[in-house]
Amino acid sequence: MSEHSAYRPQSAFMQWLERRLPIAGLVHSSFIVYPTPRNLNYWWTFGGILSFMLGVQIITGIVLAMHYTPHVDYAFNSVESIMRDVNYGWLLRYLHANGASFFFIAVYAHIIRGMYYGSYKEPREVLWILGVILFLLMIVTGFMGYVLPWGQMSFWAATVITNLFSAFPVVGDPVVTWLWGGYAVGNPTLNRFYSLHYLLPFIIAGVVVLHIWALHMVGQNNPTGVEPKTPKDTVAFTPYATVKDAFFIAVFCLFYAWFVFYIPNYLGHSDNYIMANPGQTPTHIVPEWYYLPFYAILRAIPSKLLGVCALLASILLLAFLPWLDTSRVRSANYRPLFRQFLIVWFLVVIGLGYLGSQPPEGGYVIAARVLTAYYFIFLLIILPLLGLFEKTKPLPNSISEAVLREGLPAGASAPPPGGARG
């Protein structure tokens, strides 16, 4: 059922168009007959969810931009005016603010899946690196978006994060002044952040196209990590993957709607409902929850410069995963030791997230240092060594064999990786 059937336009118009611009053929080969492994579980639906969330953010963002005023004196009240005076303005704003969080929830799930099943390995290195670039762009875009409402946390987060660049010797201070467009975070800063916050999502969309292009060159990985060998191993993208993605997007929307309609301010910080005041520093300056693990790493290092380097390294190292991981076996399901070390690493990242939200004092600092050490030891030492010493489980000969051996219905109800094999 998954054999590549060439696109044959039916109508005279489509035949005419196909000879001039084969766009229908491209859609046909990329999203209709494109073969996907038949054993994909629900962790593979987050790519579709991410595309959906990018669309939600762009559409709500464009409408919000029509009502927002990027000026230090008006920004805060213009956001409140969106909440009060714009028809369904509260809905647009809560969709957008919580949408950022759910975009990150989806991207973290997507990254967890990629790491667990070794999706970064040969021949998917470029696909993975494009993904890390997308993650970086999301981080920058999200940060700038958080500054726009011009509340206390907006202002002080902008101050703290831009100040990080001052840690670099010689160039540090001029760079910070250049970023600010002045000698402190002020109106020029807000204006450029607004401009870039509008620009970057379209760059993200462009890199997403490259990401999907790279994906369609090498094909999807799957829970066994064994490449599809025969047409029996795959099913056509439409209807199989489309309907599964659609179902899980609807479930994800339920989760999203819970926050938007019932606890819209749960993920925000109450201080951001106080207008920015450069003369008053909040007791604890905390970033949005999705940056907390990296914030904890930054603060765990006593030296500011080294802390900034560790922060950058914690993200950039991910791009080198294809080479840090020396094992030839992809899926953690066949790598018992890797699986345990990786799950600990995920827990450590969650732990770092909690510590990032707490004041940097006493036991919190010690715990953050221990967890930061494991974060880097796993990536730089454990991963390269595991590939050399680990005894892996025998791989199935094909996806179909694995499906049969497992005695589970293909794809339909494959358990999540955490509980797949105890």
Next chain:
Amino acid sequence: MNHTRGIVLAFGLAVSLSALGARAALAQEQEIPPKQHWSFAGPFGLYDPAQLQRGFKIYKEVCSNCHSIKLLAFRNLADPGGPGFTEAQAAAIAAGYQITDGPNDQGEMFQRSGKLADHFPPPFPNDQAARAALGGKLPPDMSVLAKARSVERGFPWFIFDAFTQYQEDGPDYIHAILNGYEDHPPAGVTLPPGAEYNKYFPGHAIGMPKPLNDGQVQYTDGTPMTVDQYGRDVAAFLMWVAEPTLDARKRLGFQVFVFLIVLSGLLYFTKRMVWYEVKHQS
């Protein structure tokens, strides 16, 4: 196998021990405001118009002497999901205020009575005037105050809050502040001049003198005239001021939920049908 379990255990222990220590330190620092019953809590909770009207009365008679609500317009008083005043009533309330308008054709600012489109005029023309009149203290604007105040919930409570939809820590805090005044600070605590002791205020030294006493604001509907009740009413009013679209949000939310649950169900069974042959071939 065993050594990785050891690692997990060690990490878990390190994190939980340090967290416990810090929790204890935090608990000494701030009293947790007691949770109140709010009509607008939960997935179906909506504002109680009578309570908002009582809260508005307290704001008008007491709070508004020092605190502004710059973002609230008189027309909002007649908005659906609010205190339920009629447009005529809201216009009458507006007419009771003097608004500075202008400049007129002569280039002069002038006073006129308020209209529905006007916002509530602030008690002081600017922050400096407020400070000068109040011994250096600046009362915060109350437009979004109920969302700008929160209670540090800590682990694991903040996780439960996502499921129980606890979003009323702001009103709980406002109610607690109004009821947290103590005539004499505990032994050993000295307050800076001009400050009073409040059990729930961070640092306990609050600049605002006790604003409400039993029987101070007259209720005509038989509601008890106690500080406890005043606190709840004015906190509910301030929540409405901060989030005037809550009723619309919860109503639409329920419709969205019904739609999404039906859609998810239909898509689930469609998916099962589509995948049936794949499941039952090989």
